[in-house]
Amino acid sequence: MSEPLLTLDNLSCERDGRLLFSGVDCECPAGTLLQVVGFNGAGKTTLLNTLTGLLPAAKGDIRWRGDSIRSQRQVFHQELLYLGHQVPVKPQLTVRENLLWLGALNPPVTKDAIAEALVQVDLAGFEHSPSFALSAGQKRRVLLAQLYLSRATLWVLDEPFTAIDKAGVLKLEATMARHAEQGGIVLFTSHQPLAMAEFAVLDLSQFQPAPGEAYV
Amino acid sequence: MAWQWFHRLGSPRWFYEKSSRWLVWFAPLTLVLMVVGISWGLGFAPIDSKQGNSYRIIFIHMPAAALALAGYYIMAIAGAVGLIWKMKLPFMVMKSAAPIGAALTVLTLATGSLWGHPTWGTFWEWDARNIFMLVLLFLYAGIVVLAEVYPSRDAADKACAILALVGTINVPIIYKSVDWWYSLHQPASIKLTGGSSIHPSMLYPLLLCILAYYCFYTLALILYTRREILVRESRTKWVAELAQAKFSQSQNASGGAP
Amino acid sequence: MSDAQHGYPLGAGFRAIIRRDLTSVWRNRSDIASPLVFFLISITLLPLGVDPSDKLLATIAPGMIWIMALLATLLSLDSLFRQDYDDGSLTQFILSPQPLYLTVLAKVIVHWLTTGLPLAIIAPLLGVMLSLPSGGYWPLVISLTIGTAIMSLIGALGAALTVCLRSSALVLTLIIMPLYLPVLIIGANTVSSAIAGVGAAQGLALLGAALAMAVLIMPLAAAGALRISSNH
The missing domain is CATH 3.40.50.300 (P-loop containing nucleotide triphosphate hydrolases)
Structure with missing residues (x-):
């Protein structure tokens, strides 16, 4: 061991x-x-x-x-990747923009990777949706997409x-x-x-x- | 070891028990110094040739002003020690120093305006020192209010320490800028300490008053800190035992009345 | 061990936060307007409250414009970290390998670009309304440009210290006002001395020095304050 x-x-x-x-x-x-x-x-x-x-x-x-x-x-x-019970998804930004800034704090992420991660959390095609239009569950899924983007x-x-x-x-x-x-x-x-x-x-x-x- | 001694300083219980012993002689000493210094200044020092008796307020005013300023640095240093070595006691000292400093600042402003009335003919003059003291009062008030409104005590301590430290950088800047402003807009008012040096017969009581104020400040700080310790540690075993001991003492003293 | 060895580019987070906040502000453009509107309205009301003679207005114009700019900045500070605190972005800032100093600096820069700079730009217009003497315009714009940057930096500390409080506006004002005082004194007097013909160089140099110091110290202090308040 x-x-x-x-x-x-x-x-x-x-x-x-x-x-x-x-x-x-x-x-x-x-x-x-x-x-x-x-x-x-x-x-x-x-x-x-x-x-x-x-x-x-x-x-x-x-x-x-x-x-x-x-x-x-x-x-x-x-x-380290930390997801708390708050949802740091800015309503004014689109789904992709949110994942870009969250990603930039840690490893750099590409737009292709984001598209792939969104498929994984059943948000395919939502890249350009403004986040204020998402439901609570969908916002959480945006966060969970980080699990597929992170190298932590x-x-x-x-x-x-x-x-x-x-x-x-x-x-x-x-x-x-x-x-x-x-x-x-x-x-x-x-x-x-x-x-x-x-x-x-x-x-x-x-x-x-x-x-x-x-x-x- | 020297470090052991240093870290024991961080223990509120150690401080509480030690300071009980200091207070026995320190409190009477302070009282004597205060009474002698102030009565010498107010009653026995010679009268001033220009200002008459009104100058006598300097014996209360000037030491309070000195302590109000020094108190800000004492508070900030305590906060810095607490932040750096993560000790509890310095934070309690810091929190206790804020209201004492604010009170001294108010005393300075109040005696200053009482003095200003006969000399300047007005209670409030936009004089560099007046403004500086007023700003110092705001700086103290910020710390007092911040310590009160924070939801968590640990966070309040650290937040106040940061604010106090930034404040210490700002105090000389504020002083300089107010001075600069005053030199631009200087109104035609009487200068108080116009070059003439103070006579020894007035200087000695003034020095004694300053010493007495320093002792008084230390005494107030110790008492306030002891109170803060009891409040914060009220749920610990040693405070419970202390309260128990005091309680049974007072029971015995009252002669076991029913 | 391989992941730990990867160095992430340090500027990436800084640029991302600037881009994120600028985009957010751009989509909610009306937010920028509120300090500007406050600035305009208060300056418009001023001559109505006192005496609108040119002579009086010209004397008080530098100070009044500076005070109103200060209040307008103060008004906008509360929201500096508010949303990031409420939605947990702050936690992500703290837990990222990006230095918190740079993240705070990025937020301050955006705050200044969207409040301080517009105030400095429209200040000459208000100068005309308050019959500011002609020698005062350039010193007014330059001193406000530097001064609002200092005020954004100092304000970041106040906003960071009060972000976890429910009613923070009063506390924020109380702790920030004394720290703003030197900026106001130097800024407003720079403009007056330029008008009086003494020259603005001394005041502007002082403001520049203050800005350099504030850039070094304030984001650091604000970062420390954010670490404290993020958990409460």
């Missing part, structure tokens, strides 16, 4: 002095498909935000390819199945599984039961602070 790509080492997170969870240890080698679960407020989104580097960790460390992400932010972000190794997907229809969910699951098979890592949260066969689970309920220990 090779060195794990992503390591959470004794990770603790707090919000405004309140400890959300502590002592999370997790090693993700290439090919990991991991669902983060826990009750509402257990800190699922906080965990995902912390391991992308959006939030500072209260204690512990996150390592990517053996080095702390704090020491190599730029390299780490080149290999680590996918962090916060509630990716929101507002997606059944067929879309199945397709998305297959895409996530394939990314893991090809040596990537997918971390995600979801409130829906999944049809996927194999994936690991990280249950944050097990890392909650004992009553009276939440404030240190």
Whole structure:
């Protein structure tokens, strides 16, 4: 077994002095498909935000390819694709224009690649539609098209199945599984039961602070 | 090790317990200095030949102005330390310094206009120093308001620290530009400190007042920070134990009344 | 390891954000108009509120035009990062390998191109309405061009600090006003001294120096503020 790509080492997170969870240890080698679960407020989104580097960790460390992400932010972000529950699709722009600017923040994308990715998310022919005309589900699909454009190794997907229809969910699951098979890592949260066969689970309920220990 | 000492400074609990011991002698010292300095200045210093007794407000006005300005830098430095070393205590110091500084700025403006009335014949003069103090008040107000309205305390601390740091770069620029503006539009008003050096019999009480103000500032900062520590750490074990101890103490002191 | 070694072109994100925001503004052209309309209307009202004699107007014209330009800029600041914050674009900026400094700078440049620059361009027209003496026109345009750029840069910090607040307008005004003061003083007095025949060189040099400093510091501070407020 090779060195794990992503390591959470004794990770603790707090919000405004309140400890959300502590002592999370997790090693993700290439090919990991991991669902983060826990009750509402257990800190699922906080965990995902912390391991992308959006939030500072209260204690512990996150390592990517053996080095702390704090020491190599730029390299780490080149290999990261993050989709949160907000939808950064500008209504004034067309679908293609949106994917162009989103893409420019990471690897450069070509117009052909965008056309292909839109076929994958059932938005073929929508390149030039203004985004304000799209439905909520279609806007999410524009975001999901990034999965086909990105060259990132680590996918962090916060509630990716929101507002997606059944067929879309199945397709998305297959895409996530394939990314893991090809040596990537997918971390995600979801409130829906999944049809996927194999994936690991990280249950944050097990890392909650004992009553009276939440404030240190 | 030196670093251990430095990082202990970041612990609010350590500071709270240490400062309890400092306050025992520091608070009376400050009180004595304030009383001696101000009564010497207001009561016993000789009368000014040009301005009469009205000049005496300098003993309250001038140290307050100095502290109001220094306080902004103290606040910004605390914020910078908090940002760089990710410590909690400096942020609490920063947040406590803002209202104290604002209060001193208000005191400076108020005493300044009281002084201005007999000397300039008006309560408010668009004088370079007046405008600068007013802007300083806005700078403080920005920090106080920002700290209050932020939804999250951690974010509020860091946001205020950034604003305070940018403010410190701006303070000398504001000072210079107001001065430049004043030199362009200088109205015919009386210059207060017109070259004549201050007599030692007025200088000594003034120096004592400045020292007293510095002590007072430190005292106020310590007290405010202690309050902030208790508010922020109110749900931790050590504060709960402290409250418990105080409570049983007061129970005993009241003689176990039913 | 191969992916990590790929260097992505640094300017790509910068250019993409400029193009994205310019396209957005172009499709919602009416948005540019609002600071301009504010500027025009307030200057039109001014002589009606005071005394419309040429002599008085000429004295207060440089200061009034500058103050109105400042307020118009202030009015437009709130929306600088608002939409990006609400729809999560900000998170994507922060998580991209592109330096946040450049992304912020790109947004500021677009803001200036669509508010400050138009204000500076129509300022001579308002100068005519306020009977600005003839020596003041060029200094007015140049000082406003540089000055509005500085105000956009400083304003970016205020907008970044207040983007996560629900009612941000008042807080934004309070924290930005003291920082705008030197720009206003130098800018307005540059125009007055040019009219008085003293020459505008000193003021314009000061403004240029302030611009250089603001370009270095303000996007950096705003980037730090965005990292803080993006999560709350």
